[in-house]
Amino acid sequence: MSSKAGPRAEGTDGSDWKHREKVAHQYVVSVKYKKAMQRTLVYHAMLGVSLLVSALVSGINTLHSWQVLWLAAFPSCAIGFRGITKNKSSFMSIYKVCLLACSIPACIWGILATLGLMGHYEFYKISGLVKPADFFMPASNFVIYFLGGTTFLSHFFSVVCITKLTTAWNVTNRTKKNKGE
Secondary structure, three states: OOOOOOOOOOOOOOOOHHHOOOOOOHHHHHHHHHHHHHHHHHHHHHHHHHHHHHHHHOHHHOOOOHHHHHHHHHOOHHHHHHHHHOOOOHHHHHHHHHHHHHEEEEEEEEHHHHOOOOOOEHHHHOOOOOOOOOOOOOOOOOHHHHHHHHHHHHHHHHHHHHHHHHHHHHHHHHHHHHHHO
């Protein structure tokens, strides 16, 4: 039945395939936003690894408090990856809370502190560590604006994707439960 010249099913001329090719909307949404979430999670992981390695090399006391706050949410990437691979909306909700509680406020704080509208609040003062000779900051503020802006937008987009994904996954779960009753 797959060839054009081959035999056809009885009672059809071959033009009724459209009704059989439809995919439920929640599955289309799930695939679309899972791909987008994978990209944002990879971006979050790359930034997290680079900040963690550079902090370990130059010393944790060279970080500002907003960098430590952002770094505190970095392990939630593993939860996000797990949620994507297993289609678990509970894991995605945990990742969303970490983004909203730590990552997004840290990005905003970092941009505002670099603009001079807020203080940086050095981490060594809060933690009782030795004062570093130099803080871990790029020479150009443009780098902070670029990384802070793209990271903020990436996290904001992740929150939107998580909301869409959990809605799609919950629709799927509700229809499965209704059919099972």
